[in-house]
Structures are given as structure tokens and as C-alpha cells.
Amino acid sequence: MAVIFLFVSSGFSMAEIGEMQLRGKGIVKYLGFIKVYDASLYTKNAGDTQNILSPEISKCLRLDYNVSLTPENFIEGANTILKRQHTPTTLNTIQKEINIFHKAYRSVEEGDNYQLCYEGDSAVTTLLLNQKELVSIESADFGNIYMGIWLGPQEPIDERLRDNLLYGYN
Numbered sequence: 001m002a003v004i005f006l007f008v009s010s011g012f013s014m015a016e017i018g019e020m021q022l023r024g025k026g027i028v029k030y031l032g033f034i035k036v037y038d039a040s041l042y043t044k045n046a047g048d049t050q051n052i053l054s055p056e057i058s059k060c061l062r063l064d065y066n067v068s069l070t071p072e073n074f075i076e077g078a079n080t081i082l083k084r085q086h087t088p089t090t091l092n093t094i095q096k097e098i099n100i101f102h103k104a105y106r107s108v109e110e111g112d113n114y115q116l117c118y119e120g121d122s123a124v125t126t127l128l129l130n131q132k133e134l135v136s137i138e139s140a141d142f143g144n145i146y147m148g149i150w151l152g153p154q155e156p157i158d159e160r161l162r163d164n165l166l167y168g169y170n
């Protein structure tokens with residue numbers, strides 16, 4: 001299992017996330033025993049998990065870190081999963097957005113959290129670190145592809161994590 005060290009948020013404030021419904025939770029471990037982060041997925045409506053990557057569905061992924069990581073860790077992990085999931089042609093269509101997004105990453109320490117949220121009405125993906133907005137990208141394609149790192153049907157970071165997030169399995 002590859003470990004990806006990412007997290008995301010979208011023009012959502014914490015109050016808006018609080019109004020969303022928790023869909024599921026999961027844990028990411030490195031080498032099977034080092035707990036890297038706890039993940040939680042939130043959506044606005046109960047039925048939203050059926051087509052979670054639909055551009056109309058608003059969603060937030062919160063990652064609470066248990067280890068220290070650098071921006072390079074996040075970028076390497078994201079690029080590894082994205083290249084596994086998509087063709088170079090597909091990634092080239094959003095490469096500018098990926099570059100902007102990756103420049104926003106900051107180091108995390110134990111206790112920090114990233115939130116990655118996508119707002120369906122505006123097609124904006126926002127990244128927050130400890131509730132402070134770092135970057136927002138307006139692009140439904142970018143939001144769909146980047147959220148797919150965790151939630152995609154093909155080769156997400158971890159299938160069990162994806163299922164736990166979408167369906168609430170433990």
C-alpha cells in the first residue's frame with residue numbers, strides 16, 4: 001500500500017462543515033502499524049455517497065495527522081496516486097491547478113489537520129490547514145480528480161479507507 005500524505009478543503013468554513021453529515025471514517029497506516037492520519041468524509045446529503053465524485057456533490061475530507069510530514073511528502077504521495085489513476089493526457093489538462101495546489105502545502109506536526117473540501121455549486125476546491133485557508137481552485141475537473149486520490153473507484157490511496165469513508169465500515 002502506498003501512503004499518501006494529502007488533505008483537502010474547499011471554500012467551506014468550519015461552520016459549513018459542521019452542517020454536513022459525517023459519512024465515514026478511516027485510518028491510514030504506514031507499513032501496517034505506524035498511524036499516519038485519521039480521515040473523515042462529510043457530505044451535505046445522505047444520498048451523496050452514491051456518486052461521490054459527481055461535480056454537483058459538495059464534500060469535505062478531513063485528515064488529522066499523527067506524525068510530522070513535509071510538503072514534499074504530500075506532493076510525492078499525491079503525484080504517485082494521480083499517475084496511477086490517470087493518463088498523462090488527463091493530468092496535463094489540470095497540471096496548472098495541481099502545481100498551484102501543491103505549492104500551498106505546508107509541513108504538519110502531530111495534532112495538525114488538513115481539510116480538503118469541494119463545493120458543488122461553485123466547483124471550488126479549498127485546502128485548509130488547521131482551519132486556515134491556504135488555496136482555492138475553481139475547476140470541477142480538478143476537484144473530481146484530486147478528491148479521487150481517496151475516493152476514486154480505481155486505485156485510490158487505499159480501497160479499505162475509501163470504503164470506510166463512503167460507507168462507514170470499520
